[in-house]
Amino acid sequence: MPVPAPNLYPDFNTIRLSHVCLNVSDLAASKAFYTEILGLQVTDEDDAHVYLRAMEERGHHSVILQQSDQPGTVEVMGFKTFDEDDLDRAEVYFREKGCPTEWVQRAYQGRTLLTSDNMGIPLEFYHKMDRLAPIHQKYALYRGVKPLRIDHFNCFSPDVDASVAFYSDFGFRVTEYTEDEDSKRLWAAWMHRKGGVHDMAFTNGTGPRMHHVAFWVPTPLNIIDLLDLMATTGHVKNIERGPGRHGISNAFFLYILDPDGHRIEIYCSDYQTVDPDLEPIKWDLKDPQRQTLWGAPAPESWFKHGTRFVGVATKESDIQASPIIAP
Known part of the structure; x- marks a missing residue:
């Protein structure tokens, strides 16, 4: 579609x-x-x-x-x-x-x-x-990865085409997407309101479930600092994927899990999408640079693990296509 x-x-x-x-x-x-x-x-x-x-x-x-x-x-x-x-x-x-x-x-x-x-x-x-009063110049408060703002949600959907159509109808705009070449159905899509790459994204899979919530940080060095902090405070097992640079969005990223398994993305360096006539970018599902510009595939957990919404039943997707998955 x-x-x-x-x-x-x-x-x-x-x-x-x-x-x-x-x-x-x-x-x-x-x-x-x-x-x-x-x-x-x-x-x-x-x-x-x-x-x-x-x-x-x-x-x-x-x-x-x-x-x-x-x-x-x-x-x-x-x-x-x-x-x-x-x-x-x-x-x-x-x-x-x-x-x-x-x-x-x-x-x-x-x-x-x-x-x-x-x-x-x-x-x-x-x-x-x-x-509340501004605190962005109270540098004594900055710690951890120094998060500046919430950036986006990503959710598993069993029918990405239907999810994209629904959100498009009330004003969300697609910036980038992945299509299964055989079925011509969407495998994933990134949609925004605020002028970044996305406020909401959808990934093919059993859903609806939350894939992750993301926070914007000042620089990639903040992500390196977070990795050092997690590695020396007993949180090595909470590091799931990254650091790396996405092909889609061009953002520098790290994925971690909180104590209850909620996936958090730490994110910076995507691009502006303010123009209403900006054309979305299409990616091949099998392109190794889609997930990571440097070619490293995502682990299987990244495609399987998500958190349910309270009281909401899930459904499996019927799309058979698969991206490249790390061994």
Whole structure:
């Protein structure tokens, strides 16, 4: 299937991804990992939650760690709209698509619409979040990998064509994609709202499941520092893939796992995609430089391991094609 044309005038205006709520088994251990190893900043906490932001973020949180009896799952992914009226338009839009809609109360957020996409991924949209004082020049606070901001989500989808069509309809634009040459179906696609390579990406596989959430860092050297830190603090087994440079996105990357198996990507150096008529880049599924510009294939775990969304059933993909997998 061809990549759908972008809808430049969607029914409502989503600005960017905003936050994710991750369910964890040991709140104290997860807090230590996200603050002491990754370097996120605590903005509030209680017996069941820790709220975190990165160094350039003014919104109250981009990560919520939630104590849960279903650890290693994802509660919800959040997005910010341009204005309040967009929330009402979004409610109408998702209801007409047959998706559930509910107005929910969220700490530190204004009106929040809870819904889901066509695969069942729980999504919430809001316009107002409590704003905090800037800390990006408080260099004494920088530690770990020195994360600046949340960058994107990547999710497994059993039907990437259907996922791309759904998100394209409400304004997401494809920047790069991989197509299975035999079936002419999409194997993966990268989609954005904020002008980077992606806010949301979809990878073929059993889904829906979260593949990873990514954070932007200043330089590749920050990733090297993180590797040294993890290697000397008992976290070698949490290093899954990298460091390397992606062919798709051109970004320098590292993939790690948190204590509950949520995959985190540390990410920098992708490119700008602001122009609405920017043509997407197509990659061959068998091109070894697609995954890593330097030719190194990804491990099998990268194509198999993901975290489920709470209460959402998964389905296997029927695409038989496979990228190159490391032995």
